[in-house]
Amino acid sequence: MSKHSIHIEIIDEYFEFSLADLCQCCGVQAEAIIDMVEEGLLTPVGTSPSNWRFTGTAQRKVEITLHLQRDLRINLPGAALALELMEEIDMLRSKLQIKG
Amino acid sequence: MEYKDYYKIMGIKRDATQNEIKRAYRKLARKYHPDVSKISDAEERFKEVGEAYEVLKDPEKRAAYDQLGSNWQQGQDFQPPPGWQDGFEFSGGGYTEANSAHFSDFFEDLFGRAGGAEFQQARGRHFQMKGEDHHAKVGVSLEDAYHGARRAITLKMPEVDTTGHLVTHDRKLNVKIPKGVTQGQRIRLRGQGGPGVGDAPAGDLYLEIDLLPHPIYTVDGRDVYVDLPVTPWEAALGEKVSIPTLGGKVEMKIPVGSQSGSKLRLKGRGLPGKKKGDQFVVIKIETPEAKTEEQKELYRRMQKEMNFNPRHRLGV
Numbered sequence: 001m002s003k004h005s006i007h008i009e010i011i012d013e014y015f016e017f018s019l020a021d022l023c024q025c026c027g028v029q030a031e032a033i034i035d036m037v038e039e040g041l042l043t044p045v046g047t048s049p050s051n052w053r054f055t056g057t058a059q060r061k062v063e064i065t066l067h068l069q070r071d072l073r074i075n076l077p078g079a080a081l082a083l084e085l086m087e088e089i090d091m092l093r094s095k096l097q098i099k100g
Numbered sequence: 101m102e103y104k105d106y107y108k109i110m111g112i113k114r115d116a117t118q119n120e121i122k123r124a125y126r127k128l129a130r131k132y133h134p135d136v137s138k139i140s141d142a143e144e145r146f147k148e149v150g151e152a153y154e155v156l157k158d159p160e161k162r163a164a165y166d167q168l169g170s171n172w173q174q175g176q177d178f179q180p181p182p183g184w185q186d187g188f189e190f191s192g193g194g195y196t197e198a199n200s201a202h203f204s205d206f207f208e209d210l211f212g213r214a215g216g217a218e219f220q221q222a223r224g225r226h227f228q229m230k231g232e233d234h235h236a237k238v239g240v241s242l243e244d245a246y247h248g249a250r251r252a253i254t255l256k257m258p259e260v261d262t263t264g265h266l267v268t269h270d271r272k273l274n275v276k277i278p279k280g281v282t283q284g285q286r287i288r289l290r291g292q293g294g295p296g297v298g299d300a301p302a303g304d305l306y307l308e309i310d311l312l313p314h315p316i317y318t319v320d321g322r323d324v325y326v327d328l329p330v331t332p333w334e335a336a337l338g339e340k341v342s343i344p345t346l347g348g349k350v351e352m353k354i355p356v357g358s359q360s361g362s363k364l365r366l367k368g369r370g371l372p373g374k375k376k377g378d379q380f381v382v383i384k385i386e387t388p389e390a391k392t393e394e395q396k397e398l399y400r401r402m403q404k405e406m407n408f409n410p411r412h413r414l415g416v
Contacts, residue, residue, distance in 0.1 A: 006273065006275065006276075006289050006292060007289065007290050007291075008275070008276060008278065008287055008288070008289060009287065009288040009290070010278055010281065010285065010286075010287055010288075011285070011286040011287065011288050011306075012282070012285050012286075012373075014374050025233070025304070027233075056286065059286070060284075060286065063135075064135045067133070067134075067135050068133070068135065068136075071129055071133055071146075072126075072129055072130060072133060082136070086135075086136065094319075094320045095320075097318050098318050098320060098325045
């Protein structure tokens with residue numbers, strides 16, 4: 001068992017990524033992220049790429065988009081639509097679970 | 101080593117055309133894609149289908165695979181016959197978009213590994229590359245999500261050994277689950293992923309929280325829901341009752357005239373966080389069974405005195 005302390009970060013809606021951070025942790029070029037922002041798939045706070053701030057949830061969105069593009073040959077508008085529908089399905093599933 | 105029936109995995113006949121194979125793959129890839137599918141073993145199925153497609157879409161590999169014969173059964177113990185691939189030219193090449201690192205021993209024994217030569221070459225040039233990020237799901241009870249917990253987890257870590265072969269070993273980590281984690285949330289453990297190549301840093305380990313189903317609570321984000329059974333007189337007259345919350349019991353007044361489905365909010369009693377969740381208490385009126393003659397008489401008296409038709413909105 002590892003004894004040394006492990007640095008933990010919670011990647012949630014309060015976590016902030018810069019454009020460079022997001023590129024690094026998703027292994028993509030800035031152009032790919034800029035395309036996703038232009039498609040409305042990601043909505044950073046800030047006026048220009050140099051001061052954009054993304055929440056932790058952006059990382060998952062980028063990864064899913066890259067997977068859908070690679071595995072299912074979906075283009076960016078298609079991936080954006082798939083993500084919106086997946087979010088809606090998750091929300092409806094959650095409501096169904098609450099209604100029991 | 102187990103035999104893989106790639107035709108069975110893809111749900112196609114052995115004489116399927118290349119177009120049928122492509123169509124079957126695309127359909128199954130959508131069905132089992134781990135980011136889309138809610139099937140519990142979707143990731144395994146997706147990898148299996150990817151491997152099957154890697155072989156069947158390539159006429160050379162397919163012909164070689166077909167040469168093994170059709171008498172093998174999925175899962176049957178298997179060793180490739182000596183010299184079985186004579187005359188074919190695919191070993192170590194021709195890999196496409198599929199992630200060959202996830203292919204089975206069966207595949208590797210038949211067709212070799214992709215990327216091995218390139219990897220060795222890269223090492224020889226003092227190649228530097230940050231280690232791979234690793235991802236794992238960790239099941240967390242709602243109580244642990246509320247209070248935080250320490251969790252011992254064992255990860256299967258793939259590594260390329262000195263001969264260029266992929267091997268896995270168990271790695272145990274004692275991880276702190278911070279309080280207030282929610283469904284699907286990620287925790288990043290810096291430097292705990294795959295080792296870097298050359299002097300480059302190790303990758304990160306991402307743990308994705310999977311909240312386990314709870315016998316009494318359901319969760320939506322940080323909000324917690326609980327059904328509260330109440331008697332008809334508690335609902336009609338109002339009453340102070342005990343409510344379970346993740347932080348312990350609290351007293352709450354049921355408002356006079358509550359109905360089944362009425363939702364009461366206990367502010368800040370949901371999952372903790374920068375913005376605390378609430379707990380919602382959903383009233384469920386339960387009607388006691390009339391067992392004795394006196395109890396039945398009580399219902400008859402109510403019938404007479406209440407003059408109540410719950411179906412009046414239905415026009416009946």
